Amino acid sequence: MQFANLLLVRLLQTVVVIWVVVSIVFVVSRLIGNPETSLMPWDATNEDYERIREKLGLNDPLIVQYGKFLGDAVQGDLGFSYHRTGPAIDIVADKVLGTVKLTAAGLIVALGLGLPLGVLAALRRGSPMDWLARLVAVFGQATPSFWLGLMLIFFLATKVSWFPTAGAEGFRSLVLPAFALGLLSAAGFMRLTRSGMIDVMNTDFIRTARAKGLNERTVIMRHGLRHALIPVMTILGIELGRLIAGSVIIEVVFSWPGIGRLMIESILQSDYPTVQAGLVVIAASITLGNLIVDMTYRVIDPRIRMAAL
């Protein structure tokens, strides 16, 4: 299959995934919430409630509401926020940059910590360095991100005042949330890199590279790490989804303005259009992220490229 065809198929799959996610959310949100309740006063009459339900189209059969929603959605119209006075997609779009910044920073922390630690641990297997790296990995995977976030605030923001305790003003305010978000993924990357490197460094081609007289740095970076990174690439897409999902909690702990906090507020207020628009953006981000990783994977690993062809 040609690369372009493959890309087209994957894009179609992405659209299907987004459609399924949004459809599920559409149905579930209408089963559990009545948005008119939060729009009307406490002394509103049943007639008032009926009027606003009619105006919002909530009295239509579910299938009619769904058809209208899909029809509007394909035109880029995801409705008008019930509480924020603006098109839902615009409100979500305003928050995309915040979440992208946080997720990207979290990914940088994850890769920046996980890969070097994994390589070091593999090369010095059984040494204190290896033990330390594994300890960090266990700690990272076992620590809830919200607790880690609070501890980071407590020690690094209030005790030594290196970073602000909350907000999104400047680079310094990004450091703690990015670390709290990225540590879990860093632990995963570290373990995969370590095991991959241990396997690779015992293979014949590495022995051959050394026998050819290549310096150790070249052997590790060009031959060892490149191969060890293939499984890391495999889980990169999954980790990207985890980072986006994890950013919801981190945004709350660090008062970071992003899609996660917007979603929580919107869910509490039964603001369907904003919830749906937010989920479309999140689902699209995760599936597109996975698509990019898949495509990159095929570029990096000739075996997969050949298999696909």
Added chain:
Amino acid sequence: MSTRNYWKRMSRQRLSRRTLLRASARAGVGATGLALVGCGDDDDDAQQAVVQAQPQEQQEQPQPAEQPQQQQQQQQAMQQEQAEQQAEQQAQQVEQQEQQAEQGTVEAIEREEAQQDVEAAEPEVDLDAHVRVAIGRYTAGLDPQRSGSQTNYVNGACTFDSGMSNHPETAALEPNLVQLPEIVDPTNVIFHVTSGVVFHDGSPYTAHDLAFNFERVSSAAEYHQGGETSDHPNEWASARQAFGTDNFASYSVIDDLTMAVETPAPNASLAGSIMSGAVRHVSKNFVEEHGDAYVDAVFAMGTGPFRFVDSDPDVGANWTRNDDYHKPRDGLTNPRLPWYKDFEVQIRPEPLAQIAGIEAGEIDAIYNLPTDVVEPYRDNPNFKVLYQPSGQPTHYIMFNTHDSVAEVDGVPNPFLDIRVREAANLAINRQEIIDGLLTGSEGPAFGPYRGTIGYPGEALESRYHGYDPERAKALLEEAGYPDGLDVDLHIVTDFQPIVPIMALPVQEYLEAVGIRTTIKEYLSSEYFRTVRTFELPGMFWFFTNTIAEPETVIGSGVTESGFYAVSVYPETEIEELYQAQNQALDPAERARLLAELYITFYDNYSWLFLTEVSAATMTAANVNWPVGSAELRGEGTLSAIQKLKT
């Protein structure tokens, strides 16, 4: 299941909370809302005086046989009596004038002393300070009268004003944008607008604005007719319809400073309701010029102590001091000319991140914090920790006694039997909840109206239901439930954090006497509408703010037509007393009737009365936040915050 299980699980927390928080209770911090207790005593004395005077008048009436001789004497006596009465009246007038003069002198002295205190404090306070307060949520809407933005209390209190206000110490109604009402007759009232009040754009506040605000909150303003022609994309629904012109038979603007109102019947709560902080006043010209959507989403403009600058619902909002505010700093703590220049609200959903903000010097004050969160900081010199009743300090559970649930699955509603209601009340060990789960400084709840007009504190306390599980079991057996009964307990989980926590011991206490409950949880967006359908059987958890004017609470939760009146008892005198107090224009008589209503309601075991619930306020060490004994630290007292010079 034993009632001890919950407390065993909680034992460690209970000990630490007791030790730490009882100290604050001993310090007396946070005691509010008791100033009005005892209003009924004066009235009782007056009644006794009337009863004692009657026999003397009867003795002084002449006998028929002595009429010829006595006519002259009688005339003389009458003249003498008239003269005496005139003299007495003159003496009373002189005494009254002297009292008024004396009272005026006292008030003048108090004002002067308060002014001296203000002048003495000013050099210590940084009047150009930038004060930052952290809150958990800030809804997007800026319109103080739109339902979809009804929880944006910060903007409401900063940018806007209410018609009248309550005295910080006595909770008595006071002039604000509008003077106290001039009562022409029982159904006609005149409101005089306070002269000299201006909006932030410099335009004067007039009686036309006053009338417009009533029309707008009752969705009767001509420009949008209940939202149908409003330019607001999600319809404009009033947050407080019942506080609008629904209360009026007719009204008219007489001139720029005067508005006349006629009510269908005498209405003792009229001014306290329609002029309360529930209705913040907007500018007629501004709203008509810009439309509802602009007012809600773009810019807020009112007469309040702060001028709106900008806001982002996910980051925060900014205001700056309104130097033209109509109330100067005079020592009182409800909205006055602020003690600082710039005001910033930061949105921090996580309470610990809010506290970290104070520790890092990024935040100056936080209010309405859960008490357990602030415990570790009580002795920290970098903080001031203050306890006080929270915004919704009284918790209780309403029994659904409506006709719609008179029978459930063919079985009579158990709560129609007063013995079952009494058993539920006797099942709860409130003191154990207060000591173990709360701060230890709270008291049991006697109703939704602590601190309101006529609240008979001592009389209610003497009737305290107490904790008697054996008696509760006996009552249930006597009522025909020897094996107990099964009911639903409906609770809201996201409105008051303590509710789902406190619901667990309450459930265990009830189960211990045989009332087995299934807890049904709701989000607030669902709960309040569910409550007012009155269609679900069982018990509904509720809570109430401390509000001086009781109509807000009893008008919605006690009277049979109330929106949240889940527990109604037509066979009792409750409704009659409600109607009577609402028509009693004499304040003393109204207070007496209210006291009687409160006692009758409590004696009827109308609700399962639980406890008060406290909240905490934290400030940085260089920040003062004084409030009156009838006030809460919150939106209504933000202008009183003082940041000291360092």
